[in-house]
Amino acid sequence: MTRFAGVTLALAALVAVFALVSLGIGPVRLSPMSVIEALAGSGNDIQQIIVREIRLPRTILASAIGAILGLSGAALQGLLRNPLASPSLFGAPQSAAFGAVLMISLGWADVRSYMLPVAGIVMAFASVFALLVIAGRNAGLVLLILAGLAISSLAGAGTALVMNLSANPFMALEIAFWLLGSLEDRSFHHVALALPFIAVGAVILISQRASFRALSLGEETAQSLGVDVGRLRLLVISGVALGVGGAVAVSGTIGFIGLVAPHLMRPLIGHDPARLLIPSALTGSALLLVADIAVRIIPSTSDIKVGVLTSIIGVPFFLYLIMRERRSLGGGVA
């Protein structure tokens, strides 16, 4: 068995274990055995309802959203040949959130409508597209980060304006909490809302894996090897937008999974951007499942939102990456 296959299998097993734990955690703690029983349709009725109707949607969403975030991060890093690329640094989730919030406040959609993911996807697409246009074709890291900062600030300002203008304070409060990012109380309706978009996004990104490998040699060489780089760029933006837009529409903004997941995988399976995609997706799944388990275990006066937790952990990790890459970064800033 190759190292790649070994790592991938181990990660898949890890995701399965975390999913079982996630199904067992809550006001009523269940052992992994009773979770499996309830999933299989045996055991008592209350346990079945708890596991299959209350916790299963949340667990499915955590693993799917974690996976698409990890995959999007790895794909963006491959497209831009840059280890600091990620959807949240480029303002994609923030823009998707703005789109969704706008829909809600204009009264065009409630939180259970398909308009929400569609608006999220459109805005996420627009934000990544704008980023690549503003920063230019062969943009260095500094340009990308600055443009990403500007775009996410703009999306944040737009969201703030919507809350500012909202007619009643309860709606503003609801939007604010939703923005923090959470998987609480999600039903199969939410799964149906997000999963199709996430799945299509994932298929698009994974189908382009070989092109990321050719792109390691730069855009021009990749083109000379037969890769249509312009088309690839559009496909990746679409895949990321579909995945992130769909995810944000049901969970709010959950950041930094996309940045962290590929980094955890590189020491294990190397830097090949094609081979990183699926392990990064599995790592993203595992990370979000753990974070979502943690917010249910950590004792606190009110619920900690999972999006808050991933940022609290993700931002120091980002700072650590900046420190590690300081030498190569310093050259560009001068």
Next chain:
Amino acid sequence: MNEAFLTADRVSVTLSSRAVLRDVSFYLPRRHLVALVGPNGAGKTTLLRAIAGLVPSQGTVTAGDATVFGLSLKQRALRFGYLPQGHVVHWPLPVHDVVALGRYPHGATDPARLAPADKTAVARAMEATDIKAFADRPVTELSGGERGRVALARVLALQAPVMLADEPTASLDPRYQIEVMQRLRAAAHAGMLVIVVTHDLGLAARFADSVLVLAEGKLVASGPPHHALSERIVGDVFRVSAYRAEHQREAVIVPWTGL
């Protein structure tokens, strides 16, 4: 001269409303090492990119029996091995995987799973460039000269009829400059058409079978080195006079003073 393989007919390129190439026409046979020379900004890199179909251009380029502009990206990739300046690799990939990317146009997109024909091509290219010893090392840890050989191996592994190399000797020490030119000449004489952009008139005069001289986007001379790099042309185009001699029955040109 044997039969023309690559022909350009009035190729022009305009980039951001500036004419970079104007009506460049030539025909080149296989088994030739062609040096493409000219002052900075003459359009040498642009000409390579136009031949490979990487920039939009007017005019026609034909390779063998096919018009290049009518080909899909993939068909084009099988005909032209393109070696850009700088030999950039963005990730610390192992040397073997970088060379294996040369087989990408043949459908070998995963270096871990190569078909026998691809494996043979990669092994032969690595042998020809003498890089087998560091096949597993990350390419980013190699010296400039070693990285240049890896890049060359990638293009050789493609086994395309035409190689387009943009300053493959830049930033190499003298020994590797000579070595790279010898390898390119060997590849040419084994059946390829190799076009090399270079600023080194000495290397061009010594190794090339023919020379194309570009100035301000126009082809001003072409032919065997003694003709295309004559005293008059070198003086007119490069504004230098050159020391000329013969050493071990090969031509020596050393640019000497500015005119």
